[in-house]
Amino acid sequence: MQITGYHAKYYAHELTRRHAADGVDRLSQSLFDASVDLNPHQIEAALFALRNPLQQGVLLADEVGLGKTIEAALVVCQLWAERRRKLLIIAPASLRKQWAQELLEKFAVPTTVLDAVALRKQSAGSVLDTLQRLVGKTAIIMSYQFAARLEAELRAVPWDIVVIDEAHKLRNAHRQSNRTGQALRRALQGRKKLLLTATPLQNSLMELYGLSTMIDEHLFGDEKAFRKQYLNNSGGLEELRGRLAGFTQRTLRKDVLEYIQYTERKALTQPFNPTDEEQAVYERVSVFLLREESFALPKRQRHLTGLVLRKLLASSTSAIVATLATIRARLEQMLLDDAAVDKINLLEQWVEEDDLETDYLEEQELGDSTELEDSNPGYLPAAEQALSDPEQKKQAIQQEIDELSGIIAMAQGLQNDTKAQSLLTALQLGFANMAELGAPRKAIIFTESKRTQEYLYQFMAANGYDSKLMLFSGTNNHPDTTAIYQQWLAEHQGTDRVTGSPQVDRRTALIDHFRKDDGTGADIMIATEAAAEGVNLQFCALLVNYDLPWNPQRVEQRIGRCHRYGQRFDVVVINFLNTRNQADQRVLELLSEKLHLFSGVFGASDEILGRIESGIDFEKRILSIYQTCRHPDDIDQAFNALQAELEDAINDRIQDTQSQLLENFDEDVHDRLKLRLDEAEARLDKLGRWFWGVTCYALQKHVRFDHASYAFALPQSPEGIEPPVASGRYQLIRGAAQPDMLAHAYRLSHPLGEWALESSLNALTPTAKITLDYSAHGTKISLVEKLIDKSGWLRLDRLQVTAFETTDTLLFSGLTDDGQLLDQEACEKLMAIEAQGKPGPVNAAPPTQLMANSERHIAAGIANILEANQRLFNEERDKLEKWAEDKLVAAEEALKNTKARIAQLKRDARKAITLQEQSDILQEISSLERQQRRQRQEIFAVEDEIIEKRDALIEALQQRLQEKTEINTLFTLRWQVV
Numbered sequence: 001m002q003i004t005g006y007h008a009k010y011y012a013h014e015l016t017r018r019h020a021a022d023g024v025d026r027l028s029q030s031l032f033d034a035s036v037d038l039n040p041h042q043i044e045a046a047l048f049a050l051r052n053p054l055q056q057g058v059l060l061a062d063e064v065g066l067g068k069t070i071e072a073a074l075v076v077c078q079l080w081a082e083r084r085r086k087l088l089i090i091a092p093a094s095l096r097k098q099w100a101q102e103l104l105e106k107f108a109v110p111t112t113v114l115d116a117v118a119l120r121k122q123s124a125g126s127v128l129d130t131l132q133r134l135v136g137k138t139a140i141i142m143s144y145q146f147a148a149r150l151e152a153e154l155r156a157v158p159w160d161i162v163v164i165d166e167a168h169k170l171r172n173a174h175r176q177s178n179r180t181g182q183a184l185r186r187a188l189q190g191r192k193k194l195l196l197t198a199t200p201l202q203n204s205l206m207e208l209y210g211l212s213t214m215i216d217e218h219l220f221g222d223e224k225a226f227r228k229q230y231l232n233n234s235g236g237l238e239e240l241r242g243r244l245a246g247f248t249q250r251t252l253r254k255d256v257l258e259y260i261q262y263t264e265r266k267a268l269t270q271p272f273n274p275t276d277e278e279q280a281v282y283e284r285v286s287v288f289l290l291r292e293e294s295f296a297l298p299k300r301q302r303h304l305t306g307l308v309l310r311k312l313l314a315s316s317t318s319a320i321v322a323t324l325a326t327i328r329a330r331l332e333q334m335l336l337d338d339a340a341v342d343k344i345n346l347l348e349q350w351v352e353e354d355d356l357e358t359d360y361l362e363e364q365e366l367g368d369s370t371e372l373e374d375s376n377p378g379y380l381p382a383a384e385q386a387l388s389d390p391e392q393k394k395q396a397i398q399q400e401i402d403e404l405s406g407i408i409a410m411a412q413g414l415q416n417d418t419k420a421q422s423l424l425t426a427l428q429l430g431f432a433n434m435a436e437l438g439a440p441r442k443a444i445i446f447t448e449s450k451r452t453q454e455y456l457y458q459f460m461a462a463n464g465y466d467s468k469l470m471l472f473s474g475t476n477n478h479p480d481t482t483a484i485y486q487q488w489l490a491e492h493q494g495t496d497r498v499t500g501s502p503q504v505d506r507r508t509a510l511i512d513h514f515r516k517d518d519g520t521g522a523d524i525m526i527a528t529e530a531a532a533e534g535v536n537l538q539f540c541a542l543l544v545n546y547d548l549p550w551n552p553q554r555v556e557q558r559i560g561r562c563h564r565y566g567q568r569f570d571v572v573v574i575n576f577l578n579t580r581n582q583a584d585q586r587v588l589e590l591l592s593e594k595l596h597l598f599s600g601v602f603g604a605s606d607e608i609l610g611r612i613e614s615g616i617d618f619e620k621r622i623l624s625i626y627q628t629c630r631h632p633d634d635i636d637q638a639f640n641a642l643q644a645e646l647e648d649a650i651n652d653r654i655q656d657t658q659s660q661l662l663e664n665f666d667e668d669v670h671d672r673l674k675l676r677l678d679e680a681e682a683r684l685d686k687l688g689r690w691f692w693g694v695t696c697y698a699l700q701k702h703v704r705f706d707h708a709s710y711a712f713a714l715p716q717s718p719e720g721i722e723p724p725v726a727s728g729r730y731q732l733i734r735g736a737a738q739p740d741m742l743a744h745a746y747r748l749s750h751p752l753g754e755w756a757l758e759s760s761l762n763a764l765t766p767t768a769k770i771t772l773d774y775s776a777h778g779t780k781i782s783l784v785e786k787l788i789d790k791s792g793w794l795r796l797d798r799l800q801v802t803a804f805e806t807t808d809t810l811l812f813s814g815l816t817d818d819g820q821l822l823d824q825e826a827c828e829k830l831m832a833i834e835a836q837g838k839p840g841p842v843n844a845a846p847p848t849q850l851m852a853n854s855e856r857h858i859a860a861g862i863a864n865i866l867e868a869n870q871r872l873f874n875e876e877r878d879k880l881e882k883w884a885e886d887k888l889v890a891a892e893e894a895l896k897n898t899k900a901r902i903a904q905l906k907r908d909a910r911k912a913i914t915l916q917e918q919s920d921i922l923q924e925i926s927s928l929e930r931q932q933r934r935q936r937q938e939i940f941a942v943e944d945e946i947i948e949k950r951d952a953l954i955e956a957l958q959q960r961l962q963e964k965t966e967i968n969t970l971f972t973l974r975w976q977v978v
Helices: 005-016 024-033 040-050 068-081 093-107 116-122 127-134 144-149 151-155 179-187 206-215 223-231 234-244 276-289 299-315 317-336 346-354 359-365 368-374 390-412 418-437 450-465 479-492 502-515 552-562 582-594 606-611 615-628 632-650 654-662 669-698 751-761 824-830 848-911 915-961
Strands: 057-060 087-091 111-113 139-143 161-164 193-196 265-272 443-446 469-472 524-527 542-545 571-578 704-706 711-714 728-732 744-746 768-772 791-802 806-816 964-977
Touching: 005 024, 005 669, 005 751, 005 806, 005 964, 024 040, 024 068, 024 669, 040 057, 040 068, 040 669, 057 068, 057 206, 068 087, 068 093, 068 161, 068 193, 087 093, 087 144, 093 111, 093 139, 093 502, 111 116, 116 127, 127 151, 139 144, 144 151, 144 179, 151 179, 179 206, 193 206, 206 223, 223 234, 223 848, 234 654, 265 418, 276 299, 276 317, 276 390, 299 317, 299 615, 317 390, 317 450, 418 443, 418 450, 418 542, 418 571, 443 552, 450 469, 450 524, 469 479, 469 502, 479 502, 542 552, 552 571, 571 582, 582 615, 582 632, 615 632, 669 728, 669 751, 791 824, 791 848, 806 824, 806 848, 848 915, 848 964
Parallel strands: 057 193, 087 139, 087 161, 111 139, 161 193, 265 571, 443 524, 443 542, 469 524, 542 571, 728 744, 768 964
Antiparallel strands: 704 711, 711 728, 791 806, 791 964
């Protein structure tokens, strides 16, 4: 039994061909290479994104938790497999690492996160030269702000696709005042774009218009026309729905519950009651932050530094003491050298030392802080503006130093830590819940401060949890963490688990250590905010918010690490509550009862989170309450006002509009998704067989096969692979699971897989005779069974048509010696049967009937492709026709208004009492009639201009419709089935 060169060549062409975009086949390579479970709605969304090569992009708007990242990654991976590798992902800074990790781990697509630091490291001359050196070798990932800054450089690259995550940030891109949106529109014009957002519509239909302009300026006319047609016209929603359907795809959670079983999240509150001494420290720091005149905090960063200090104060004594010490050091430096102090960036220092969210630095970069602090009643002008006498200034600075020293000494003298003691109680409660649920004994504790993290590590080790703890932070350079990493490296040396990037490998090592359930791993991970991004902890179902972020999006991100697709248990979320702080109580109430972050199947809905425009702005709102409200009644009043604002957003009528416009009302949606899943699974089964066949043919002289496990042992790299691949055991990736984690992951995109494909594509296949051994096949194939003891001819042609994009079709022609024609399916089934012995020579020439049959198949194949291309062309032409109609609406509306005004004035003239009054009205009518003539002329001019532009665009489309056809005969063979 063997795979011949004929089998291998057919399989290799099937594995590498470009399919039309209307079926699961188009995603063959990406689905096969992906290390993820298949979900039918994700396949449907990825196909929607690839459906029409003439479109400049689409909007994928699935509800939160349905995996839009996976949908976009499928598209990126497919383009990578098709060698279209100019790929750009634009995402919020906090999600860049997550994107890099998902693409590399789940889809084997290499990535580069590009920012100012990385650009300097990669520098190859100009910024454009550096960018062009990276493009094609790796998918580029960058933040919104950085992408907007590189507008000219991005415009110079012909990107195959640009993915824009959290695209609702660009919903005002049509406005001239939106600098980031305008820069990205210019930079990406004419490029294919994939916009991702769970909240495409938050406050107004104009946001949909704004997003449409990011994709393609010809989807709708101008802003005025859109307002008239849809904003002030409830009857226009059905038409708008139809137009959106062409470029927007949205799946709801209720659509996929048949395929995805989500668990619930359950909230527990852990109250703690600070001692009088602890409360006194809290009060003294609060008083210090409210000083009307202060040198302690730089004026330009005053609002953000105050926000950070408030959060560290709530975190732990260790965190606030260390931070106050840095402020005191700054003041002491100020006494020695006033000018040098301006070079100290406190915010940067705290973010680095305490592993805080980098969002604060981005906020500082945007320059919003000064503007916001000036409008905030909690901050008054800095002391340096009030004191001009040098001696007085020194005395004031020394007074602040003394005050800080007093607070630090007081904090260091505390005997108890009520909050930390409460953590021990919380963990007992949490682990009892885990045991009740039958869930693993695993807990993640989130804190916003690295100093708090290290303090808790020591405290818990001294209180019974020694050897069961681990840390996770942005740097991951703690000695105990390094020991875990070194052990992991030794264990996985020579496998694909090791990427060679220390930062990525350290994170992977720590997650692997936490995941272990054999008693050698950790029970508890104490993590900073770094673990809230790009980390999958679905094996952990107990989450403790030791510090509760005020930013609801950040809270949801934390919980989403555990409560996600694949979680088998209900997730228990424990929140700490300071019973002596009314503002803390109201924050927890707001997040729990109004936003429902901690309870239910999904937690906060995307409508709510989407309407909380900026997480940091929301934090600033809460900070202003802490800063300005001292009396319980004031605190209540301020939080009530904030809640009322939120409720207005939550209950907004826009939700009804969103459902009318974007939800799928088809009753057969479940059946369609089921069909997609069945198609994908059948396709992957075929691909697995073909790829294994190609591997068996190409590597038969190089490896020892373990066919039962779809694995092989490679003693050394075959010649011709540069750079050489590692020796060792390889196992075929088959879906989300790779049974042998110590084996190299073997996939289509692996250099060894690509070499096997290339060898098979170039296999020598002269006309020959092969004997197909059905008796050894193992499974029943009815079509082939009927051909036992028969023989005949078979020919395989490759048809390549290039128009809007290149499409490959493999066309079989077959017949038996008794003249029976074989259809495409029967020929494919024949080529699934392995051969008995080697191919032999053929003396007879192929019959003319075989050639004629082949020509008919090719003609039919060309006709099918042209028909499909014509449909795509018609879609795009219809879009341009509608755009032209939209552009005329605004001009015609102005004329209509003038006509209506003239008619009204004529009625008024007939009712005029005096001649003077009548004369004035007639003068106005005369003026309006002149205006009416001008408007008519303008409409003709506008109409000519628009039609000219429309015709030019349609002509450009028709140029692309000109197809180029190429036909190759891959082989002709004589077959016999035994």
